Amino acid sequence: MKINLLELKDGSKKELELKVEEKIEALSYFGDEIPLVAPSVFKGRIYNANGDLYIEGSVESTGAFNCYRCLNKFHQKIIGEVHEKLVEENSSDAEMDDYFMIKNNQINISEIIENALISTLPMKIVCNEDCKGxxxxxxxxxxxxxxxxxxxxxxxxxxxxxxxxx
Structure with missing residues (x-):
């Protein structure tokens, strides 16, 4: 899903409040596909601070996992935080992978949501910390x-x- 940032860039708005519900089928995580069984919801804002655009908020979804120790299937809520700077695709910062790109005055919120969800997942996903395997x-x-x-x-x-x- 694309979000238009023209009003923020031209200064007519200082902040844009967002509540976006995005249906993402699965996350790619270390070669595995993790199905998401609930829509991913982003709540947050994009704001202009001294000419730079930033996005902040939280992302929530539910994933279907296989326990690393006992192999049982289970569902678990995934909650991630977003605090990122947005840069124009032709700027000097655009070559770095640390930022999300603004292309044609729009940002792809789906990419930000997926990134936030993946970054909160542990290396080994277990159904319970006390799982005996x-x-x-x-x-x-x-x-x-x-x-x-x-x-x-x-x-x-x-x-x-x-x-x-x-």
Whole structure:
């Protein structure tokens, strides 16, 4: 979705309040596709400060995840913050990846929303901080109960140290 910034740039408005609801199908995150099960909502403002345009606000959506430890599917709310400077595509700052581009007096709010949601995701997404994961021998979900596997295996890298004890 494109937002027209002409009124802010020419000075007829100092601030533009926004509430945008955008339907984003999925986020690309470290090679995975994370489906979003709810529309992404941005609430915030774009304002002119001494000739520079800035955008600030919050983004909220709900993602469908697979737990990194136990592989169960779960839904979790994602909330991100946006505090960014906007630059013209032909300015000297445009070559840097740190800014969002203004093209033809418009900004693509979808790109800002996606970026804010992705930046709040942890490296390893788990269903619960106390998730016990899967048994490395039989694959049973250890959150549902213990398994009967023997776990006296020694790491092959440390097997030579066992010989020192004998």
């Amino acid at each position: 899967l048994c490395s021998v039989c694959g049973k979900n250890l959150n549902e109960g213990k398994c009967n596997c023997e776990k006296n295996e020694i790491d092959p890298r440390l097997a030579k140290l066992k010989d020192l004890l004998q």
